[in-house]
Amino acid sequence: DAGVIQSPRHEVTEMGQEVTLRCKPISGHNSLFWYRQTMMRGLELLIYFNNNVPIDDSGMPEDRFSAKMPNASFSTLKIQPSEPRDSAVYFCASSSTGLYSYEQYFGPGTRLTVT
């Protein structure tokens, strides 16, 4: 079975440019999560969706960040304009809600470097 797919795996961009990260969750999963990992702050939940609807975006750092989930098999995280402090590894995870179904399956991550 295919796991969570993220693209690109690595992204290097210049400050001020728009960056779009993509995620394909595991088929059949109805919840999707975006995380950011840095050495200083560890793992942070940015936003999560349930049945394509954003449920909690309180972790989104600021208006430069936006996330969409137009359908059950695709989500994007966009940063516009990007800044050097956005450099991090961004993970997407998915899960299937249901009784005791709390396991989240993580993608391999996108390493973003903003110069």
Place this chain on the structure above:
Amino acid sequence: GNSVTQMEGPVTLSEEAFLTINCTYTATGYPSLFWYVQYPGEGLQLLLKATKADDKGSNKGFEATYRKETTSFHLEKGSVQVSDSAVYFCVLIQGAQKLVFGQGTRLTINP
């Protein structure tokens, strides 16, 4: 609010040594507890889980027991291998599907 505290790393051991990584949590009610592992350059993988008090999760020789009386979920392995070198995260979840992560413990196993 809910929180997880792990022993600080990094932890360096020799192959075949006994491993313990301490984890304690703060939560109201009855959270589910997990250990996730992150190998170099990869995403997090679920290692084991326990959903109620006194449950023991186990996988790949690792074990952890959900101790409500001490609010702990310590990770143990009797004989570690070089391939166990990774970062280990203690995690809890309680409602609303939001995982609460510990800070992670980097483990290095030397041959």
